[in-house]
Structures are given as structure tokens and as C-alpha cells.
Amino acid sequence: MTTTRRVLTLTCALALLASPADAAKGGISDQGGELYSIEKRDLVGSHELMLALGAMPMDAFFKGMTLQGSYTYHFTHLYAVEFAGLYSFNFATGLEQELKERFDVQPTKTGELLSIINVNFVLKPLYGKFAVINDKIFTGEMYFVAGYAHGFFSAAKPAGIDFGVGLRMFINKYFSLRLDIRDYMFLPEFKSVSNNLFISFGLGLTFGFGEEEKED
Amino acid sequence: MRMRVLAGLLLPALLLLLPGPAFSAKKKGEQELEESDKLPAVQNRKYRLEHEFNAAIGVLPVDAFVKGVTFSGGYAWHITDTWAVEGRGYYLRNVKTSLRDKLENNFGEPPQKFAEITWYTEAGVVFTPLYGKLSFFNRTLAYGEFFVTLNAVVARMNGGKATDEEPQGKSARMGFGGAPGFGIRGYITEHLSVRFDLKSMLLYSAGEGHYPLSLMLAFSYSTRSDL
Numbered sequence: 507m508t509t510t511r512r513v514l515t516l517t518c519a520l521a522l523l524a525s526p527a528d529a530a531k532g533g534i535s536d537q538g539g540e541l542y543s544i545e546k547r548d549l550v551g552s553h554e555l556m557l558a559l560g561a562m563p564m565d566a567f568f569k570g571m572t573l574q575g576s577y578t579y580h581f582t583h584l585y586a587v588e589f590a591g592l593y594s595f596n597f598a599t600g601l602e603q604e605l606k607e608r609f610d611v612q613p614t615k616t617g618e619l620l621s622i623i624n625v626n627f628v629l630k631p632l633y634g635k636f637a638v639i640n641d642k643i644f645t646g647e648m649y650f651v652a653g654y655a656h657g658f659f660s661a662a663k664p665a666g667i668d669f670g671v672g673l674r675m676f677i678n679k680y681f682s683l684r685l686d687i688r689d690y691m692f693l694p695e696f697k698s699v700s701n702n703l704f705i706s707f708g709l710g711l712t713f714g715f716g717e718e719e720k721e722d
Numbered sequence: 723m724r725m726r727v728l729a730g731l732l733l734p735a736l737l738l739l740l741p742g743p744a745f746s747a748k749k750k751g752e753q754e755l756e757e758s759d760k761l762p763a764v765q766n767r768k769y770r771l772e773h774e775f776n777a778a779i780g781v782l783p784v785d786a787f788v789k790g791v792t793f794s795g796g797y798a799w800h801i802t803d804t805w806a807v808e809g810r811g812y813y814l815r816n817v818k819t820s821l822r823d824k825l826e827n828n829f830g831e832p833p834q835k836f837a838e839i840t841w842y843t844e845a846g847v848v849f850t851p852l853y854g855k856l857s858f859f860n861r862t863l864a865y866g867e868f869f870v871t872l873n874a875v876v877a878r879m880n881g882g883k884a885t886d887e888e889p890q891g892k893s894a895r896m897g898f899g900g901a902p903g904f905g906i907r908g909y910i911t912e913h914l915s916v917r918f919d920l921k922s923m924l925l926y927s928a929g930e931g932h933y934p935l936s937l938m939l940a941f942s943y944s945t946r947s948d949l
Contacts, residue, residue, distance in 0.1 A: 563922070563935055566786030584859075601786055609829050611821075632864060634856030637767075640803055646854065648866075673868065673906070675852075687920070701783070703935075705920070 547583055547633060548645070548679065551712030554578040554586075556684060558708025562594055564701060567602045568618045570594035574706055578628065586628035588651060592704075593621045616694050617660030619702060624668050624690075626653030636675060646675040657692045657702075664700070666692035674710070684708045767853060769865050769909045771800040772947040776917070780938030782814070787822040787836045790814040792938065798848060800947070806848040808871070813841050834891030837882040837932060839925075844901055846873030865909040871921065873901045879927050897927030901936070915942045 555577055562570035576590035596618050605611045632648035648671065655668040670688030677683060690702040775797055782790035796810030816838045818826075825831045852868040875898065882892030903921030910916060917940045925932040 564784055566784060609825060609831075611825070611829075631859050632856040633860075634854055634864075636852045636854040636868075639851050640853070646856075648856065703783075 548676075550580055550583055550716055551680075552580055552714035552716060554580060554710050554712045556590075556708045556710040558684065558686070558706040560592070560686075560704055560706030560708075562619065562702055562704050564703040565619065566599060568596040568598055570596045570619060572704070572706065574708065578710075580712075583633065584630055586630065586649075588626040588628050588653070589624075590626070591621065591623045592706075594619050596620075616657075616662040616664065616692070616700065619657060619659050621658045622655055622668075622690060623658075624653055624655035626651040626668065644675050644677075646673065648673050651686075651688065655690050655692070657690065657700075659694075662694050664692040664694040666690060666700075668704075670704070679715075680712055682710045682712065684710055766948075767803060768855070769912065769915070770803065770946050770948045771798075771806070771915075771944045774798040774800060774806075774942050774944040776940040776942035778919075778938045778940030780812075780919075780936060782839070782934045782936055784933070784935045785819075785838075787819055787825075788816045788838045789819060790816050790839060790934070792936065794938065794940075796940070800848075800944075803853070804850050806850070807846070808848050808873070809843070809845045810873075811841070811843045814839055816840075832890050834881045834888075834893070835884055837892070837927075837930065838880055839897070839932075839934065840878045840880055840894075842875055842877035842897075844873035844875045846871060846901075867907045868904070869907065870904045871902070871919065873903075873921070875899045875901050875923055875925060877925055877927070879925075879932075882928060882930055885929075892928055895928050897925040897932065899923060899925035899932075903936070907942075912946065913944055915944065916940070917942060 556575065558572075558574040558576075560572040560574055562572060572592045572594045574590060574592035576588055578586050578588040580586040598618075628649055628651050630647050630649040634646065636644050636646045638644060650669075650671055652669040653667070655666045657664050657666060668688050668690045670686060672684055672686040674685075675683045684707070686704070686706045686708065688704045688706075690704060692700045692702070694700060776795070778792070778794045778796070780792040780794065782792060792812045792814050794810055794812040796808060798806045798808040800806040822836055826833060848869050848871050850867050850869040854866050854868075856864045856866065858864045877897040877899075878894065879897045880892075880894045882895075884891050901921040901923040903919055905917055905919035907915050907917040919936070919938040919940065921936040921938075923932070923934045923936060925934070
């Protein structure tokens with residue numbers, strides 16, 4: 507009987523030990539605990555090349571379809587500097603011709619916008635996950651840019667500033683899709699401001715990934 | 723007999739010990755996840771819209787002769803997380819450009835020769851493919867979404883190019899067309915959000931095409947489908 511008691515005691519002890527994890531899980535759940543999921547950001551790719559197609563729809567006289575290229579150096583996850591240039595393929599709306607014929611008026615002193623070069627400071631405060639049609643998860647970021655821009659019009663080369671906002675979706679470690687909305691403000695004679703809204707959709711290639719300790 | 727008793731008692735105890743490791747060993751995929759660095763976390767949306775009411779201010783900045791400031795109100799019914807139907811009405815305050823001033827004052831052009839929109843309404847669908855949960859400066863969480871819109875537009879227009887019937891310019895009339903666009907929304911609280919819309923309108927009215935661009939910033943109050 508003594509042996510039987512020992513076996514019973516051992517059995518009970520083993521049974522109690524059998525599922526400690528399950529018991530603990532149930533406890534947390536019952537208490538209404540909260541689960542935080544914290545993931546590390548991917549490593550910073552220092553260098554980024556981007557090619558984008560865009561539109562400049564603001565000018566009443568010319569609508570531009572643009573080809574843009576840029577190089578961005580990412581210092582950290584938060585800051586970067588961008589060097590960019592774009593060329594605009596312009597389509598006349600017919601308004602300038604009409605004004606010339608009917609009123610002999612030359613409405614723009616700067617002519618049509620042909621190209622722009624700019625250097626921008628990039629701030630990337632928002633980084634996270636996007637659910638695409640509630641089906642797939644992509645990481646992405648939202649960023650803001652501001653900097654100096656130089657415009658090359660057919661009749662002038664005014665300086666100015668540009669600022670805007672962008673959205674990036676990472677396809678994989680190297681490639682990302684970008685949507686940018688910017689305003690190029692040129693000051694042809696420091697009297698009036700010429701606003702040029704710019705919308706572009708681009709593909710970025712990132713490389714030069716650093717060491718893990720480089721993360722923020 | 724003693725051995726049978728021992729075996730009978732020990733066996734259930736051993737079986738109770740088995741489920742943990744045996745279960746995890748069953749599914750190779752789960753085991754891989756445990757050993758992986760990344761944990762896929764699937765959460766419910768924090769913000770779910772149902773009935774959305776919003777008020778907005780915006781601009782129609784493209785026209786060379788007139789810039790429009792818009793005041794609008796809208797309602798959207800979010801049928802699912804990704805699809806919604808929306809209706810919106812706009813009232814415009816038009817501001818003449820210096821070019822139009824010059825043409826009216828120096829060349830005697832009548833104001834009726836310049837087309838402008840006085841109000842318009844639109845109705846259509848909103849497709850929201852992206853819902854984002856973002857960290858702001860690695861400190862706080864921000865939630866937002868990206869959506870595309872497609873609307874039918876009815877506009878009240880005034881003025882326009884002179885014709886044989888109307889040599890002084892066109893009178894008030896209706897215009898019809900469409901407005902594709904896209905926008906982003908950021909959530910402030912569970913019921914309040916702010917959204918930015920960009921739409922490119924394609925309007926046809928009395929033989930003329932008009933292509934205004936609309937930029938709009940709206941503040942929304944929404945009921946929620948999950949509360």
C-alpha cells in the first residue's frame with residue numbers, strides 16, 4: 507500500500523506539472539491582459555536611387571508629364587537628404603495661343619517649365635505596417651520633404667523652394683514604391699510666386715545596408 | 723499485480739506530460755515560427771468607420787482666370803472596411819486672377835466670357851486598399867489609410883466662350899462629368915479623423931470641356947461599425 511500511495515503521489519505531482527504553460531496562458535487571458543507586438547525596423551539602407559513618372563497639372567497653359575530621377579542618402583531611419591531632377595514633357599492647352607491671337611497678350615513671363623533640380627531635407631517620422639485590402643501586410647513609411655529648388659523655364663531660370671509629403675511601401679529589402687505630392691514655389695522676380703503642384707509615382711532601389719548597431 | 727498498478731498510474735501521467743512537445747512537434751510550420759525572429763501579429767482594426775459626416779475647405783487652383791475656394795459638406799456610408807459610397811456638395815467663392823482683371827479692364831472683355839463653377843455636387847464610390855498602423859517618431863502610434871475615389875459630378879456653371887447665339891458669353895447652365903481622385907486619412911480619435919483629397923474633374927458643359935483640379939482638407943465625424 508505504501509508503494510501504491512507513493513505512486514499516487516507521484517502521479518498527482520506529474521499531473522500538476524503536466525501543463526503549467528497552458529494554465530499560465532489561461533490566467534493571463536482571464537485577467538484581460540494586453541499583448542504588445544513590437545518588431546524591430548529593418549536595417550537602414552544608406553543609398554537609394556529612384557525613378558518616377560509624374561504630372562504637373564497646375565499650369566493653365568501647359569500640362570506636364572514628368573520623368574524624375576533622384577538619389578537619397580539616408581543618415582538614419584529619421585533623416586535623409588535627397589538630390590533630384592526632373593524633366594517635363596509639356597502639352598499646350600491652347601490657352602496661350604488663344605490669348606495671343608485674341609488679345610495679343612503674353613501671359614507668362616517665365617514660359618513653360620522644362621526641368622527642375624532640387625536638394626531636399628527628408629524627415630521620416632512615421633513608420634509602420636499597412637494592411638492591403640485586409641489581406642497582406644506591407645511595411646511602409648510616410649515622410650516630409652523641404653528644400654531648395656531651381657527651375658528651368660523656357661524664358662527664365664528662377665530659384666525657389668519645394669515642400670511635400672510622400673508615402674513609401676516596401677516591396678522587399680531592396681525595392682519600394684513611392685507616391686509623392688510636392689509643391690515647387692518659384693520666385694521669378696521676387697514679386698510673385700509661381701506654384702507648381704507635382705504628383706509622382708516611383709520605384710526606389712535601396713542598397714548599402716549597415717550594421718545592426720546602426721539602428722535607432 | 724503491483725507492476726500493473728504502477729503501469730496503470732504512470733501511463734496517464736506520462737500521457738499528460740506529452741501534449742506540449744508532441745503538439746508542437748506535429749506542425750512543422752509552427753515550430754519554424756517559434757524559432758523565427760518575426761512574429762506575425764494579426765490585430766483587429768482599431769478604427770472602423772460606418773457613417774461619416776464631414777465638412778471641408780478646399781481650392782480649385784488650376785484655372786487661369788479664376789481660382790475657386792470651396793466649402794463643402796459630405797456624407798459617406800462605409801459598407802465594408804474597403805468600400806464606401808459617398809455624396810458631397812460644394813459651394814464656391816471665386817477669386818478673379820490678375821490676368822482676367824487685365825482682360826476685363828484693358829480689353830473690355832465681358833465677365834460672361836469666362837467660365838466659372840458656382841456650385842457642384844458629386845456622388846460615387848470610395849475604395850480604401852491601405853490601412854496603416856504607424857509609429858510616430860518611435861514614440862506614439864498613428865493610424866491612417868489611403869483611398870481612391872471615383873465620382874459623378876453635376877456642376878452649376880456661369881460664363882464661357884462666346885457663340886453665335888450668345889455673343890457676350892454663355893449664361894448660367896449645368897455641367898456634367900466625372901472626378902477620379904485619391905486621398906489620405908489620419909485618425910485623431912475613435913470618432914474624429916482628418917482627410918486630404920485630390921481630385922481631377924472632367925466636366926462637359928455646352929460644348930466646352932473643363933478640367934479643374936480639386937484639393938480639399940476635411941474634418942470628419944464617424945460612427946463606428948464595431949461599437
